Amino acid sequence: MRSILGLRFLVGMVGGLMACGAVMAAAPQIAQVYPDFHINLHGAPRILTGEGFDSGGVEFWVWSPANDANVQRESAETLASGSAPVPATPPQGARRIGMMDVEPSVAVGEVSGTVLWAKNADGWSKPYVLDVARPYWINQDQARAGEQLFLYGFGLRPEHSGPPQYARKPGPLLAMVGEGKVLRMSPVLERRSTGWITDPRLMYFRVPANAAPGRYALYVHNGFGGELGWAKAGELEVVAPADGERPIVNVRDHGATGDGLANDSPALAKAMEEAAKTGAIVFLPPGTYRVDETVVVPSGVELLGAGRENTILEGSGAEATWPKVSPLVQLRDRTGLRKLTLAGGVGRGPEGDMMVLLRNDDKDDVVDATSITDCRLRATTEHPKVKDALYRSAISTSRCRRFTLADNEIHGALFFWWGERMDIVRNTWRDTANVCVIAIHGWAVDSLLDSNLFTDTPGRVCFYPVRHCHIRFNEIHQAFKGTWTNAEEVYLVHGTYQAHRKTRGTAEGSTEATLRDPAAPWEPGKQADSVVMILSGRGMGQYRRVVSNTADTLTLDRPWQVVPDGTSTYFTSLLFMENSFYANLNNTPGRMSLWLDCIANVVERHRDDHSKGIDVWGSDNSGPVTDKRPHPVREFLPSWYNIITNGWMDGAYAHLLGGSKPESLFDAPALFGNYVIANKLRSPHERRTGFDHQAVADGGIVVGHSPAKRSEGPGTRVGLSHNIIANNLLAFTNLGIVIGEQARKTFVLNNTFQAVEIPMADHGMRTVMRGNKVVGVDAEGKRTEGLPDAIGEREVEEPQAPDVP
Secondary structure (H helix, E strand, O other): OEOOOOHHHHHHHHOOOEOOEOOOOOOOEEEEEEOOOOOOOOOOOEEEEEEOOOOOOOEEEEEOOOOOHHHHHHHHOOHHHOOOOOOOOOOOOOEEEOOOEEOOOEEEEOOOOOEEEEEEOOEEOOOEEOOOOEEEEEOOOEEEOOOEEEEEEEOOOOOEOOOHHHOOOOOOEEEEEEOOEEEEEOOEOOOOOOOOEOOOOEEEEEOOOOOOOEEEEEEEEOOOOHHHOEEEEEEEEEEOOOOOOOOEEEHHHHOOOOEEEEEOHHHHHHHHHHHHOOOOEEEEOOEEEEEOEOEEEOOOOEEEEOOOOOEEEEEOEHHHHOOOOEOOEEEOOOOEEEOOEEEEOEOEOOOOOEEEEEOOOOOOOOEEOOEEEOOEEEOOOEOOOOOOEOOOEEEEEEEEEOOEEEOOEEEOOEEEEEEEOOEEEOOEEEOOOOOOOEEEEEEEEOOEEEOOEEEOOOOEEEEEEEEOOEEEOOEEEOOOHHHHHOOOEEEEEEOOOOHHHOEEEEOOOOOOOEEEOOOOOOOOOOOOOOEEEEEEOOOOOOEEEEEEEOOOEEEEOOOOOOOOOOOOEEEEEOOEEOOEEEOOEEEOOOEEEEEOOEEOOEEEOOEEEOOOEEEEEEEEOOOOOEOOEOOHHHHEEOEEOOEEEOOEEEOOOEEEEEEEOOOOOOOOOOEEOOEEEOOEEEOHHHOOOOOOOOOOOOOOEEEOOOHHHOOOOOOOOOOEEOOEEEOOEEEEEEEEEEEOOOEEOOEEEOOEEEEEEEEEEEOOEOOEEEOOEEEEEOOOOOEEOOOOOEEOOOOOOOOOOOEOO
16 A cells, blocks of 8 residues: 555645645645744744645735734733634735745745735635744742742744833733733843843743732733734632741751761651651751761751751761662652752662652652752762762652752752753753763753753753753853763754654544544553644644543644644654753854754754754654564654754854655655754854864755765655755855755755855755855955855655555
8 A cells, every 4th residue: 555644745745736636626724834923033934834825826915903002901901801803814904925935735935914814716714823922831830929930932022122212012911810800910021131132932920919819811912913912821820928937947956966977867857757747947057967878858848958068968878888879868749958968878778879869659659849959969979999989860850840950069960751840940060971971861841941051071961852841041061071972962852762652644533622543553641742743635734732642532732723634644753842942052062953853943042162063853764664674653753843043153053954765654854844044153164073073064054964974865855845044144164055965945045155165055956045145255356245046956856655565
């Protein structure tokens, strides 16, 4: 039976026919616009997917309602009765827009407005709302009046606000709606903001002082869209103020000496037992408290020292039991460590080669609401004779929620299996590669990795953001130990895991919030947190998160814009979705790598100082079922809709790499709709690297492998399609932009080349080149500028799907 997966994707784009026959007359449909949130594209076009986009008969229309501060405030007052309706067809004042490139299933063009429609002789598409905020999560479920919280999402506000006298009006606004009342709030401007540039994906706000206890719906308006601009961010419960301060239990009152000689384990256990009765704080005055077994902190108890320089909790006895050791501290639900130093190790207690273990009595429990703040963790102590480390990591847990790790000095690694709502902020990590080349390793959801400093030979930051994580203001310096002993990525988002979630099929009987496949191999509940992508047919280009599933039906986090049907092919997997990397610094020989299975992530204001740069990988190594390849579906590893923007890459590059092998089962491209826009790349050939020691000329920006380094098969397959390279500056190098053989319809627009020997090397299929220019002085002293507009002459080659059982 001939594979149908992805074949209709290209047939639709190239020939205008569905795999099952001729397209029947119908109104067009817009399935996905990317990006559909507000982001400064610097004039780059957007990508639209859907159906019925034939270039001869389709029109595209946009409309924006009245938008000023009065409309914003007045529409906030109506939130209690529901959001404003979106017009089904363009009202008066709508305007028609042109497209740069139109194919039956994909259109590319500059789109600005609040609502978008497509039209042909058979009617109008459903409206598609653009540029309003896309909020994803609030950092707390409960708060008190006056408490400060933050919200994460895409397009929460414009990044460039300008000086106060020229600030955009209206600005962003928040509103809490409860019991018919509307409380408006302005966002809190972070101290690190310059006043002109603000983080557009993280917004702090303060719960109004007059907010009475109760449940509220939180809404956000980013200043665009008028009455249509309000987006619901979630639910928030305002609780009554706490009654008094927490009681304190002094460990000295229970017999602890703190002299570093006596065993203080019994005294500390007694103090914690008393504190557990009232949820008190156990205070450790200045001193060194020696313990010979794991300090198991009861639920609701916090250990508080007198400062990390003054209070030391020191383990002893691990040398006698090594290599079997026990955690120095075990934290359960609602526990914490604050203002103390952990050192040494113990040999009595639960098994574990980590200094701090987050675990309840039931190993499968999710550990909730734990914190480690303003501490020093010295998890690098060596055995005095064998010179091997006592612990393999500083902190370890399986599943955790609301874990705060803030303002610590950490000598050692952090390992977690699955973390939700984690705040890992303002920590200094030192010598994390003494045992393992990974500084942080784990899968995260709705979490913040903010303002951490990795220095003194750290390992890699393998912080795997499953969805909606914000990684910002982090710095990595001197990471040579990790890159030389294992791999050269310092920021690594690593796909291919959770292979049992990877499935493919045809959607039949789906509804607005479900996808159904009677032939699916799903085990009930096992697809939760996966992402389902529509690769071809009706609704092509859409992606949604799976919240639950039965044997044949996926329930989704939000409705489809266009409901898939029997013509639609889908793919499911645990993908890294809608995460943000903002203003991070890499000063190492390694690179930042979004390696496979990455969907709609944004890398903005990334700074590289003679490093290996940034790459986004996508790959299709699937093929016919053989004895050596029993699960080919697992080898489709897409990366769609990722954005690299506003980066400063000094001695570094930006690459979109990958492709498809000739016998691949999937005809949908492995890389689709990715952006590299408005970056500055200077001397990319001067990159440092831990592995390559020869001079190379890969190009500052590469889309697909260059011909000399093609590793995914010959250029007879479409492995990349509709990627956009726009408004970049490339300077002082030999090779600027390279388009590989498997790249189809790459848009190379308005890039500037300064002192670049070969600005463009195009080996792709129908590459669109417009507005690119060379600036400088030629050998005769004449100023040169301008490159000709062109469309690549190499025609698109339609792949043939192999016959499979």
